[in-house]
Amino acid sequence: MLLATWNVNSLNARLSRVERWLANFHPDVLCLQETKLADDAFPALTFEALGYETFHHGEGRWNGVAILSRVGLEDPQAGFAAGDEPDPDARVAWATCGGVRMATCYVPNGRSLDHDHYHYKLSWLDRLRSTLDRTCEASDDIVVCGDFNVAPADIDVHDPTRFEGSTHVSAAERDRLAALVDWGLVDVFREHHPEDGLFSWWDYRGGAFHKREGMRIDLMMVSRSMADATSAVLIDRNERKGPKNDPPSDHAPVFMIVER
DNA sequence: ATGGTCGTTTGACGA
Numbered sequence: 001m002l003l004a005t006w007n008v009n010s011l012n013a014r015l016s017r018v019e020r021w022l023a024n025f026h027p028d029v030l031c032l033q034e035t036k037l038a039d040d041a042f043p044a045l046t047f048e049a050l051g052y053e054t055f056h057h058g059e060g061r062w063n064g065v066a067i068l069s070r071v072g073l074e075d076p077q078a079g080f081a082a083g084d085e086p087d088p089d090a091r092v093a094w095a096t097c098g099g100v101r102m103a104t105c106y107v108p109n110g111r112s113l114d115h116d117h118y119h120y121k122l123s124w125l126d127r128l129r130s131t132l133d134r135t136c137e138a139s140d141d142i143v144v145c146g147d148f149n150v151a152p153a154d155i156d157v158h159d160p161t162r163f164e165g166s167t168h169v170s171a172a173e174r175d176r177l178a179a180l181v182d183w184g185l186v187d188v189f190r191e192h193h194p195e196d197g198l199f200s201w202w203d204y205r206g207g208a209f210h211k212r213e214g215m216r217i218d219l220m221m222v223s224r225s226m227a228d229a230t231s232a233v234l235i236d237r238n239e240r241k242g243p244k245n246d247p248p249s250d251h252a253p254v255f256m257i258v259e260r
Numbered sequence: 261a262t263g264g265t266c267g268t269t270t271g272a273c274g275a
Contacts, residue, residue: 009275010267034275036268061268109275149275203275204265250266250275 001028001071001098004255005145005218006239007106007201011035011064014249015043021239021253022050028071029097031104033147035064042066057093064090065106065146071098081134084127092128092146094135100226101136103128105146110167118167121149125176129183138184142223147201147251149217152177152187155196156216168217177221185221188256189233200235201251209240218254232257 004027008014011032022030035042035058042056051070057078058064067073077094079087091106105128110121128144136142150173154160163169181187189198199214208214220233233256242248 013267034267062274111274206264208265247266 001100001258001260002255003027003029003100003102003143003145003220003258004253005031005033005104005147005220006253007033007147007218007249007251009034009036009249009251011037011043011066013247015046016246017239017242017248019046019050021236022047022052022068025236025255027255028069029100029102029143030068031102031145032066032068033064033104033106035066036060036062037064055093055095057090059090062089063106065093065104067093067095067097067102067104069095069097069102073097077135080127081131083134084130085123087124087127091124100141100143103142103144103146105144105148107147107149109149110173112167113165113170121167122172122176125150125173125179129176129179132180132183138223139225140223141225142185143220143226143256144180144185144222145218145220145254147217148177148219150174150177151215151217152190152219156199158197158199158213158215168215180221184223186224186227188220188222188227188230189216189235189254191227192230192233198235199237200254202240204250218251220254220256222256226258229258229260230256231259
């Protein structure tokens with residue numbers, strides 16, 4: 001199986017690229033974030049024509065997440081489990097695809113350490129963990145992927161000294177990722193690639209991509225059974241390139257190949 | 261080069 005995640009920064013602006021990526025890579029499952037669409041504007045028929053069932057959870061102008069699957073799509077769920085404080089934003093969706101419980105996540109940015117949005121971010125990650133407690137077992141086949149807006153370690157940032165005092169690298173955010181690891185999930189990309197300089201997001205500004213100044217914030221957090229069956233994990237950084245008339249997202253797709 | 265980029269939108273705001 002090929003399982004992928006991609007923050008597209010508006011599906012309207014990126015639809016031709018997503019269609020091309022599906023044709024090139026034939027993923028079994030593609031998780032999208034930041035579709036920025038309402039559910040009734042999601043191009044389900046376009047993806048159906050390419051062989052994909054879809055589940056979209058959106059609100060319109062901001063956020064929006066989707067799961068595309070050509071190996072079945074069962075038990076779709078939007079948001080957090082009953083019992084957790086509901087999310088006012090459309091930031092997470094779940095579905096079982098080919099026997100794997102998938103989650104597509106767009107974790108809040110946080111804005112700054114003294115902003116209310118930062119506390120929302122921490123609470124959001126707490127509720128993600130709580131929903132796992134309520135709905136999954138660590139022994140299941142699970143892939144919780146998406147834009148986490150957290151760099152798990154300093155190696156995931158091009159210049160950690162530039163990010164001191166910023167979001168994405170704070171101890172509290174990294175503690176929330178560690179809580180997912182404690183629960184039983186593995187950062188499967190890092191398990192396959194110990195080296196530095198590997199990123200999934202580059203700021204549009206200042207030629208960051210060409211200066212190799214990025215962060216690795218798009219993660220595939222997978223259960224042990226999935227990690228053990230994974231033969232490769234890659235970032236398609238070529239997808240961050242492109243001309244003004246077909247501009248890239250500021251995030252590149254991340255995908256894993258599972259031998260099953 | 262005292263700015264720099266996108267996408268939402270048509271004035272800023274979020275990332």
